[in-house]
Amino acid sequence: MDHTDKQILYYLQSQARISMTELGKCVGLSQPAVTERVRRLEEKGIIEEYRTMISPEKIGKHAAAYILFRTRDCHAFLDFCRSSPDVVECYRISGEHNYLLKVTTDSTRSLEEFGNQCDKYGTYTILIVMSSPIEHKLLIPSLVATSVLAESE
Structure with a gap:
């Protein structure tokens, strides 16, 4: 490239x-x-x-959270995540927890309900998003930085 x-x-x-x-x-x-x-x-x-890119707020998704999840039944948990319209991202991670989810719902009450549905799959910690000061960063940096990268190759 x-x-x-x-x-x-x-x-x-x-x-x-x-x-x-x-x-x-x-x-x-x-x-x-x-x-x-x-x-x-x-x-x-x-x-x-x-x-x-769709604005979550404009379609009624006013609450977002990241959920650290620990489960012993990965297959059942993943089936649940795949079928849930609230789960927008799911990552297998290392460490104390084995999954990291990004969930968007219409309210914090709905986030709580989502957590209640998760109870049967394992333990979790819900981290509610307060704001997104860095919403989306580009993978390819600005053209100035790209020029520097090209020169170093």
């Missing part, structure tokens, strides 16, 4: 709906050339998918 590929990723991660023509202008390539590079990045699995 060269500097141009990193530039392409930089633009796509913050504006996935950018046209190939506009993307080509941003990185100094023709539309066919940038389209081919994007296709290769997709084929290599570097670009996994394109998504729409």
